[in-house]
Amino acid sequence: MNPLISTPSTPEPAEKDILNDLQRTVSASRLGLFLQCRLKFYFRHVLRVAKPRTPALHVGSAVHAVLNAWNKARWLEQPLTLKQAHDAFMSSWADQPEGPIPWEAGEEETEKTTGWRLVDTYLRESHVPAGLKPDAVEVPVQTDLSSQGLPVLIGVLDLVQRGEIIDYKTSSTTPNPDKVIHSTEIQTSAYALLYRHNTGKQENGIQLHHLVKLKNPKVVINTLPPMSLQQELRLMRQMEAYLNGLQSGRFVPSPGMHCSSCEFFKECRQWH
Ligand code: SF4
Numbered sequence: 001m002n003p004l005i006s007t008p009s010t011p012e013p014a015e016k017d018i019l020n021d022l023q024r025t026v027s028a029s030r031l032g033l034f035l036q037c038r039l040k041f042y043f044r045h046v047l048r049v050a051k052p053r054t055p056a057l058h059v060g061s062a063v064h065a066v067l068n069a070w071n072k073a074r075w076l077e078q079p080l081t082l083k084q085a086h087d088a089f090m091s092s093w094a095d096q097p098e099g100p101i102p103w104e105a106g107e108e109e110t111e112k113t114t115g116w117r118l119v120d121t122y123l124r125e126s127h128v129p130a131g132l133k134p135d136a137v138e139v140p141v142q143t144d145l146s147s148q149g150l151p152v153l154i155g156v157l158d159l160v161q162r163g164e165i166i167d168y169k170t171s172s173t174t175p176n177p178d179k180v181i182h183s184t185e186i187q188t189s190a191y192a193l194l195y196r197h198n199t200g201k202q203e204n205g206i207q208l209h210h211l212v213k214l215k216n217p218k219v220v221i222n223t224l225p226p227m228s229l230q231q232e233l234r235l236m237r238q239m240e241a242y243l244n245g246l247q248s249g250r251f252v253p254s255p256g257m258h259c260s261s262c263e264f265f266k267e268c269r270q271w272h
Pocket of ligand 1: 040256
């Protein structure tokens with residue numbers, strides 16, 4: 001390439017095009033973020049302000065990646081040894097696609113140990129036995145809801161086993177079973193709808209596997225029944241609100257407890 005000839009850079013898409021794209025498809029996490037705080041949604045998905053991963057998110061991603069590798073190996077009927085799982089954890093730990101994590105002094109080693117201890121506890125307690133072949137692992141799915149005036153719902157099912165949808169969570173506190181049904185409802189309903197539309201069958205239930213970051217790590221499993229009709233209708237109304245909200249273009253802040261973990265706090269304080 002001749003260094004004196006500049007190559008044209010790809011133009012940034014206009015805000016109106018981004019907003020149109022965001023109305024064509026929706027995922028559970030995008031919908032949940034929009035309903036939690038429209039301004040945060042705007043910073044992340046419309047302005048696309050890049051931020052490094054938080055330490056907690058990095059631990060969760062590394063744990064998630066090794067559990068997916070473990071489940072894929074089970075699906076191939078070639079289960080991983082604990083050593084192979086550890087190697088997979090170390091390699092996903094080294095992967096920092098959004099740039100270096102803002103660790104405090106000594107924090108990274110502590111968090112790395114915590115992350116591996118979570119995985120180790122989960123695998124040793126055999127919550128997903130090595131010899132049991134899953135129905136599906138990390139499968140991208142979608143369903144077109146345009147006949148109901150809604151976007152295409154998209155998602156990735158981490159694990160389906162014996163007709164049950166299984167999702168992983170990492171947290172620093174023991175989840176309250178009643179509250180967790182409510183706080184994860186957008187995600188669990190979206191997964192149930194995707195499962196039904198892609199298999200023609202009703203799920204046998206949904207399991208949330210929480211890996212809790214305590215001094216002695218523990219695993220808490222919440223088993224939820226299949227999605228009810230009321231939950232399905234709630235999800236439809238929430239998607240309608242998402243579409244209407246994007247069309248109105250009013251991205252206002254919603255201050256609350258969730259702001260403590262918001263990466264756009266500084267930008268938000270300047271908003272008017
Ligand atoms: S700080 Fe709170 S109100 Fe502001 S953008 Fe973040 S979540 Fe929204």
